Amino acid sequence: MSNEIDELDARLIGTLRENPRVGLLEVARRLGVARGTVQARLSKLEQRGVITGYGPEIEPAAMGYSIHAFVLMELAQGRLSEAVRVLESVPEVLEADAISGPQDLICRVVARDTEHLQELINRLLASPAIRRATSYITLTRQVPPRTAPLVAALGERAARMRRRKPA
Numbered sequence: 001m002s003n004e005i006d007e008l009d010a011r012l013i014g015t016l017r018e019n020p021r022v023g024l025l026e027v028a029r030r031l032g033v034a035r036g037t038v039q040a041r042l043s044k045l046e047q048r049g050v051i052t053g054y055g056p057e058i059e060p061a062a063m064g065y066s067i068h069a070f071v072l073m074e075l076a077q078g079r080l081s082e083a084v085r086v087l088e089s090v091p092e093v094l095e096a097d098a099i100s101g102p103q104d105l106i107c108r109v110v111a112r113d114t115e116h117l118q119e120l121i122n123r124l125l126a127s128p129a130i131r132r133a134t135s136y137i138t139l140t141r142q143v144p145p146r147t148a149p150l151v152a153a154l155g156e157r158a159a160r161m162r163r164r165k166p167a
């Protein structure tokens with residue numbers, strides 16, 4: 001099974017991203033394919049882990065979390081699992097990734113204000129698994145989280161490859 005997506009997959013994902021509440025019959029009509037094709041493609045994309053959810057996207061600032069920050073963390077050696085449990089217990093930690101370099105994790109967090117951010121960092125540092133934290137407050141978002149350009153580029157690549165192959 002290829003990890004690539006083809007042009008139809010890209011168009012399907014794009015249609016759902018632009019119109020997340022549209023039904024499968026309407027998606028099929030817009031793409032010019034059968035409803036069963038849409039259903040089968042979606043199922044395969046879900047099984048492969050390409051499509052991971054259908055929930056609404058949330059803007060934390062609209063819910064009172066006006067501070068957005070990245071926190072780099074240095075962990076006590078061998079205590080990653082413990083640090084992850086601490087991070088998972090804090091709802092304001094939106095995501096955390098293990099990274100290369102002098103720090104071990106980078107976390108995206110939100111807070112109501114700078115005092116709240118300080119409380120969150122203090123709560124995280126209370127764990128012996130987390131040795132040091134450095135926070136960087138985001139001033140403005142220049143490029144929002146996105147995957148649509150990536151999907152479109154893959155679809156265009158698949159279409160070019162298909163056109164190049166002799167019949």
